[in-house]
Amino acid sequence: MATHQIVQLPLVTAPLKARMRRNRLRVLLFLAPGLVGFTVFLIYPLVMTVWLSFTNSNMISQAQFVGLRNYRYLLDGDPLIWHAVRNTAWLVVIMVPAQVLFALGVAMVTARLKAGASLFRTLFYLPALAPPVAATVAFVCMFNPNSGPVNRILGLLGIHGPLWFNSPDWSKPALTLLALWGSGTMMVIFLAALLEVPAELYEAAELDGAGPWHRFRYVTLPTISPVVLFATVTGVIAGLQYFTQAMVASQVANGNIQPAPGYPDGSTLTFPQQLYIAGFNQFHAGYACALAVVLFVVAMAFTVVLLRRASGFDIEESPR
Amino acid sequence: MTTTYAPAPARQTRAASPHRAARGRAGRRRTLIWIAEHAIAVGLACAFIGPIVFIFLTSVMTDGQSLTTSLWPHHWQWSNYRTVFSTAPVGTWLLNTVIYAVAATATTLLSSVPIAYALARFRFKGRNTAFLCVITMMMLPPQVLVIPMYLMWARLHLTGTIWPLVLPSLFGDAFSVFLLRQFLLTVPEDYLNAARIDGCGELRVLTRVVLPMMRPALVAVGLFAFFNAWNDYYGPLIYTGETPAHWTLALGLATFKTSHAVQWNLTMAATLIAMAPVIIVFFFAQKAFIEGVTLTGVKG
């Protein structure tokens, strides 16, 4: 099939070395922008982040080396950092799995629909496109305990609704509902994977007398599990970066012109938010970099898990 | 049970479905299940679309009514949409958002295609490492690098403008490279070889043969880049926050309610203004979009 590959196979007519050099030059030419980007927008700032984490940088005056002081403050000093760590962990451990399960459930319902499947798919997907800021503002309005429709509807059902974005116990569940609303992307991915499960497998399972749960457990799940894993890890990485919705929700729910990060009671303060506050609101850029280093290590650990386990990346696949 | 998990979608293979024969056996039951399934779907659709309807209804209420629990506007105050534009520079925000989104989309496409092509189609030492780097960049939370990046842009006197948001995508956007590579892996090599035999250089192969073939992928990547920029809050917050003239919709909307001392009605009107373009674009490019999303999750 591939007998005429000029790129890969050296031809007899041209000197091997010149050909290889040309090949290398071409690769370099195509990759040049990427290499520049990689150096300027990843390697350089990464090295600088690590360096600045050992300084008292405030992004205004010259930074001075202060040793491990920022890391000491991180472990014993910053009154809010454990709030932030706990909140981000909550999002990763509860919100992300909830999103995955919900998206999988919706995808399974959609996959079974005989009529209007594509219309429903469109409707379910649509909210995923809503700008996060807009979606968050709308949700805070909807869940407003005084004038919002959610508690009104709950009231009609005889349920005394909670304070949602105004309660430390309910603010993260409210953010989770917001995430579920916008989980259409995952849903579409799962749906595509479900539709790829060969029908013969189900028939075979049915002939063997497998019930719906067994068919799901032994036919559906093994086939779609790489996709689910991929979605879960990218979801976890997104959970680690969770910033916009938390920041906007606290601001809008508090209703005060002065920013109130983490409102109510620090319950929506996430790790990246604390980093932002230290670096940009206060004058503690060095400390913010120490937080960045921690975030980097954690995010990379999850990425390694993904690369180890998910086949979705096809790293080893070579051109045919 | 006679139900099946075969997700045979109506649009493809129902006629050919071997389960058709089974239908006679438990037709009633199937009908009930059909109804149950569609009832769930309709319920879900209400939950997904309800908020958008609510936003719209609130956006045409009066100040006073938007502070109450009533859901239906007593008086349809369409002028709210005019008031929004005079209360805050929403027009400027809209324009800035369009500029940012269009510029970011163009630069992303321009720079990411050659990189993706090289990663998918060239054989060279370090190719896997290069791809690992792409994944690393894709997975890296932007907050990790934000302080040195900010200092860098400040030294170039570009903070307070949209340049720090657009310029990096001139050097390849990791997610787009990843997506395009996944797609390019599916293009049969034979097509390319045919062109090479005709004496085309790699650049010609890319522009003449590959690009036309990857139109759906380009549309999807372009749309993603567009929406990413449109929805971006963190970038504008860091880099254009200090210059209101360069604010985007996301930035303006986040503090809209308190800094302009307005009630929910105007806030929801502004919210809908931020959502509407995205929804409109989506309806025009729905197919390419869903294909693109699928491409991200399933191996190419």
Added chain:
Amino acid sequence: MSDSRTARRTVAASLFAVTALLAAACTTGGAASKADTGADDTTPVTITFWHGLSSPHEIASVDAVLAKFHKKYPYITVKAVAAQTDDKVNQAIRGGTAPDVASSFNAANVGGWCSSGAFQDLTPDIKADHVDLSQIPKAVQSYTAFDGKRCTMPWLADTFGLYYNKKLFAKAGITSPPKTMSELAADAKKLTTFNADGSIKTAGFMPYLGAYEMLTEHLVPSWGGKWLTSDGQSNVGGDPAFAQALTWQKNLVDWFGAKKLVTFKAGMGDEFSAQNAFETGKLAMMVDGEWRNAFIKNDKADIEYGTAAVPAADGKSQLYGAGYVGGNVIGMPRGAKHPGAAWKLIKFLTTDTGALTTLADAIGNVPTTTAALDSPSLGLSKDPNFAPFLEVYKNPLTTTTPASGDGGAYLTNFGHFVEKWQSGGVPDLTAGLTAVDKQNNAALKLGQ
């Protein structure tokens, strides 16, 4: 404690180092203050001025005063940008795009600005132009400078008092505004009405901290609380006033029920709009700044109201009439392009009696110099609803939230603490406040 003494010495040393660095940095930033202050230099120049005022009537008033400035210095044109926040100012300073003159509502940031060099020390200009600082009250001087560096000037002040709805008072049979905190609590209960479902219909008073201007800052002066010790350390655990104030506040919160208050708060219209709950009659009493008078007038709110000093704590009647003072500060950020013209604007806005009285009258703020306060052209002094606020300003026992080197982190930390406190999450108040002291002092060290 020798520990804190060494700490203080390190503070001093590092401050010195930062100052030295800044002295070098500022010259490169084109901000050598004296270089182009030349009084004769009348080359036309345009400077930018950021302020935080955002209501249309406030913006118009500032523009009117700026027009006066332009008349006095025809070669200086001021481009004013309204509705700016401190975060934006900070960002612009870091990005090197700072305006020539910036003002802020938030004096708590002054410490961070002075010590980090974000704002330039105005002392050389003040000395060169022989500006007399003694015309500014001591408390006001203290929140506009930090550690010997005067990096901002006071530009109008805000004092806080009690607003009360006379109609609702009459309906509840209350004849005069409360003078002590227990009277305030009793009146609040009398004035409150509930809906059939148990939710609050009209709140006599909103004790939930974080609602509008109901902040600990505005409350503790009634107990005589001092935020920092004389050497700049956190004092909220050491000073019993804080525990007393919070206990009073929590008792009132518990009477309503915290959940009901939060629900009520979520339904209050935006503070700076005509839907403000006090202006719509849903809130019978509130602690607010003197500016509310102007807002009530501009919103044409349909209420009869009166004002008084914030009640004093029981047994501390000597504090009645004193209160909280804070205010707008104005200064020259690092990187200002036209420091000479910028200083002229700052001087004009903060010391020119005509400029101060005009603006004070227009936006209903307290003018900051004694000359302006005593000026016969100050219309505000004739308004009975404004008088209590002027009295608070002149009262020697009036206090403020002092500038600190941590950029106001002591207030942020305390804010988080009270959120927990009022929702019932603090079992031991004294221990909790001591912990806040520890956090504040740790934050103070990080800034060095």
